[in-house]
Amino acid sequence: MELGDAKKRCGDVIERIERLPGSTKITASCKRTLLKLARSELRFLSRVSSSSTSSTPPLSVNIGHLEAVVHILQHPFITGVSRVCKPIPLSPKTCFKHVHVDIVCTLNRNPVWILVSHRNPKYITWRNDESQTNQTKGLQFRIQQLTAAARSALSLKPSSLILFFSHGLSTILSDRLKHEFGATELQLGFPNFHFHFDLMEEAGDWINVLVATTSYQEACVFEIEVGDAVLSSDVKDSCPMPAKWEMLEDHTPFFPAFSSLISKMNLLSLDVKNTETANLLGDCHLVNFGTTALIALVSGISNGGTEKLLATPESELRQRFKGNYEFVIGQVMSEIQNPILVELSCSISGKRGIICESVHSEFKELVSMFGGPNEKLRASHLLKYLTVVPDSPSKRMMSLPTTRKLALKNKVVFGTGDYWRAPTVTANMAFVRAVSQVGMSLFTIEHRPRALTGD
Template sequence: MKEERVNGEQLELAKKRCRNVIESVSSISTNKITPSSQRTLLKLARSELAFLSRSSFSLHTLRSVNIGHIEAVVHILQQPFVTGVSRVCKSISVSSISGQKTADVVYVDIVCTLNRNPVWIIVSDRNPKYISWNESHSSKGLKFRIEKLLAVARSSVALKPSSVILFFSNGLSGVIYEKLREEFGAAEFGLEFTVFDCDFSEDLEQDWVNVLARTYREASVLEIRVNPTKDDGVSNLDCAEDTLLLEAAEQQQGFTKDQMVRERDDSFLNLISRMTFLSSEAKNADSNTPRILLQECEYINFDTTPLIAVVSEISNGGCEKLLVTPEAELREKYKGNYEFVIGQVMSEIQNPIHVDLGSVISGKRGMICQSVCSEFKELVSMCGGPNEKFRADLLLRCLKVVADCPSERMMSLPTTRKLAMKNKIVFGTGDYWHAPTLTANMAFVRAISQTGMSLFTIGHRPRALTGD
């Protein structure tokens, strides 16, 4: 009787855990994971809850519960350094040269970006003593699964990870740990996951009581490099050598942040002064310059849209002038874009774009590819006014200009209307440099996420040139 009561309590606790996971997944921002990934997790958690709700309590039922695995996946997704999540709890297969899918299909818990690199994360919530290395009557063994996983990873192009992260939420035995280290070169993962999850509910007396808590203190997190012989900083040295400064170094001679801010004390200059500039050593470096610069600080890859937003008169105190200008005059000037411009003016009044961008670029090194540089200059030349042209000239002097060098995985995607070559070059160059791309082109970002590729991007609100 006592055993039945204990099992019944465990069953109710498992149901509460399911409800808690459903609530946690529902609260994850779609800026963090794609809507399809969110739906997948909700479906899994609801399926577990439905299974538990229609089952009578028994030892077999409790052993069949898989909520711990889903909890661990959600725990990882909630880590602040996990970005660009494109797939969750899905199988990945590799297409052969003939276009037919091979028999190699692997299950990956999370496809995302960690430390600016694309990774696959595999989660295990098993008791360490039940994790077998070789094939047994109930399992093909961890060794087989890792071999197959790495084979698919190395054969992938668009979804190819730089490494595979193994998250054992309940830890690993010393024997299995040594096997992973010796046979696959696994090493302790460099970033620290939080070790404790705690959720609260309110009792009838309005006092907060802890009803659900889980520790990941025993978790073991290992990393296996997919191609360990390749350079970790830049994926192709020959291409990296071609991305030396094309013009920024000459433009920056004698140009310092202090001098710039003294020239004109406004939000534009304060904004770009927050970026990190090239050191004199990096500016005069030899063919290893890309490595030096990447080690010196993190990069932000600018699409054309944030450059426009930074220099736009709307973002630089021009809102009041536009609002007092007669509507007829503005409609004549902006034609069919009148509502668009006024909408941006109201957005700027409520949320100044320089404030938002300042938190993104502070302490980072700005970079643009040659295509963006050319497009930005052309747009400013055609549509910018004298103030906007002045700002554009100063902004370009603060940015590292690199050659168009899109990553192999980006170029492996088919070129379509939604995946235009122009955008593949811009975002692919950022991907090659392991730098997040700052952009207002969310249509392209959504199109990329639909392919399953994890891409590190940062969105911003758009601004237009006003001709002032």
């Protein structure tokens, strides 16, 4: 029965992995890694089952660990998962070549490394017996190794380490973590149980029964900060305040969706110079707009121009958009099915918008060259309610090599959002994929592209 239960747990984990949302939540390569590990466990258990005798067969010790990893990945505040259950290569200057980290991701807008322990607390030791020469298996050495690696990392550098003990941790070791490493206990709001649906026959009919599979009632989570300060004083002092919100009464009948979206943003006046960094990032959630997002917000396609475009003769549209005709028509059909302003409204509602200087100048230039009168009007209003910050890409972003896929201008835009711990709203998923391929976690919000139409 224990063997059958373990196999069933493997099947449940595989299903949960397959249901993990892709795109900016978790990369396809990370899902493949998890599925490979889970299926390997299932194959091992199947071999044990087929070759077992009357003696009790050994059970896999890894399924519980995988369950805990997937449990964390399902948390709503976990995004940008770029690496799972793999060692992280380190600089040749360090005394070890790599360290194992279970999850590299973004948690509450900050890049983190997560270490998962599924061990019984009774068998977790602070250090090995003093008489033993090998001291590499204790919790103390493991944390020392991780913190040293985190501080020396470049593009993968986290702001903190997150330690998840699925079966809890003894009071003695908890106190030592806090005293020696400055760890703080977190309350992330994880549910206590994982559930799956099972089938049961009742009176000739099959019914679904909700079954608790794993309990995490004893779980505890610790955070150890290792990163640099988020903002420097020069950036805070040079950051201008946004204008207070004024309803676009004169234009609301013409741009209702646009006005509604902007009115949902956090536009309260904030004195950045006299505000502590912690308050700026904690109380006021920021969102960093890339150029593609600004274009999408003001585009005629997004603001009621789809019918007009479809009613225009194809020859005229081909003359206007040249080789981009199919691209624009595809956006029109996409807009009819899923209006983008409604979609973006859910992502940016209650948040304060920022743009870096590079995006500000590029957006104004594009609208000046290709925007129509209404698009220019919307762009002018939009810029009033965004805070322009200096180009200030994070150190870890700038540590990435500049290549064709990792262009410098994109590193500046996304890196500025990373510096301010703000998700970047973008349609440039090619850059996001290129970053994820090097294992770096990046907090982004994807949107579908929209073009300026001359509206």
